[in-house]
Structures are given as C-alpha cells and as structure tokens.
Amino acid sequence: MIHFDERWITISWDPYIEAVIAEWKGYAESKDFRAGLEAGLELARQKRARRWLADTLRGPPSTQADQRWTSEIWFPRVIAAGVRWMALVVPQSAITRMSLRGIMSKVTTESLTQAHFEDAASARSWLSSTPRFGPG
Numbered sequence: 420m421i422h423f424d425e426r427w428i429t430i431s432w433d434p435y436i437e438a439v440i441a442e443w444k445g446y447a448e449s450k451d452f453r454a455g456l457e458a459g460l461e462l463a464r465q466k467r468a469r470r471w472l473a474d475t476l477r478g479p480p481s482t483q484a485d486q487r488w489t490s491e492i493w494f495p496r497v498i499a500a501g502v503r504w505m506a507l508v509v510p511q512s513a514i515t516r517m518s519l520r521g522i523m524s525k526v527t528t529e530s531l532t533q534a535h536f537e538d539a540a541s542a543r544s545w546l547s548s549t550p551r552f553g554p555g
Contacts, residue, residue: 423458427451427479430459436547438470439463439502442539443478452485456493463500470546471497474508474539498530504549505533506542 423430427447431440441459463471481489532549536542 422462423455425451425455428455428458430455430462432462432466432468433472433543436470436472436543437466437468437551438472438543438546439466439468440472440474442474443476445477446479449482449485452479452481453488453493456489460493460497460500463497463502467501469501469503469551470549471502471505472508472539472542472546473505474542475510476508476539478510494531503531504546505531506546507533507535508539508542509535509537 420432420434421429422432427443427445428451429440429442429444431442432438433440439459439462441455443455447455459471462468534542534545536545
C-alpha cells in the first residue's frame with residue numbers, strides 16, 4: 420500500500436513483512452527530504468510498525484543540517500513510535516554513503532537494531548526474520 424509518493428521517495432507499507440518501506444529515488448531539497456521522513460513516521464504510527472526498510476540505493480546525499488535533524492529529531496520520534504528493527508540498503512553513491520554513515524553513527528540506542536544490506540531482497544529477508552513483537 421503506497422502512503423506517500425513523490426519523485427524523490429515512495430513510502431509504503433509491506434503487509435507481508437509488516438514494515439514501512441522508504442524507497443529513495445533521487446535528490447530532495449531539505450523540506451522534501453524531511454517531508455518524506457515525516458510521511459514514513461506517520462505511517463509507522465498508524466500501523467504501529469516495528470520494522471522499517473530504508474532503501475537508499477538511489478538515495479540523495481543530505482546536508483549537515485538534515486543529518487543533524489534526522490539523528491537528533493526524527494530518529495528519537497521514530498523509536499518512540501515503536502520501530503525496533505531498521506534495514507538499510509546501502510547507497511550506490513559514495514557521498515550518500517558518507518551522509519548515511521553520518522546519520523546512523525549518531526543513532527546510539529539499544530532500542531533500535533540496524534543492519535546494512537547490498538539489496539532490498541536481503542533487507543526484506545532479514546526484517547522478516549525479526550520478531551513480530553519486540554523489545555520496547
């Protein structure tokens with residue numbers, strides 16, 4: 420089920436693995452980058468999601484301000500919403516990989532388990548193996 424669809428991101432719900440899917444498709448201005456993440460958070464709350472798949476394979480690099488906003492503002496809210504397992508598909512772009520590392524290195528909590536994958540199929544497989552109900 421597609422929840423939010425723009426040229427830079429699609430946010431959907433996968434009922435088979437009970438996960439929010441955020442598929443980044445290209446460059447996003449700061450307001451658009453944040454709007455995509457906010458749409459995913461809204462869906463996570465609606466579905467009481469425990470799982471999140473961030474497919475950043477074609478994702479854009481993010482600014483320092485967006486990295487800070489994501490790690491300091493958005494992540495605490497997504498964790499508070501109940502997300503406990505996050506699968507990240509590694510970006511193709513070296514610059515985007517550095518942006519993602521900058522964000523994820525600041526997410527230090529035992530409430531969220533994250534794993535990195537080369538492709539979405541592997542990420543889905545891992546998420547499907549996580550407990551349906553988990554810590555927190």
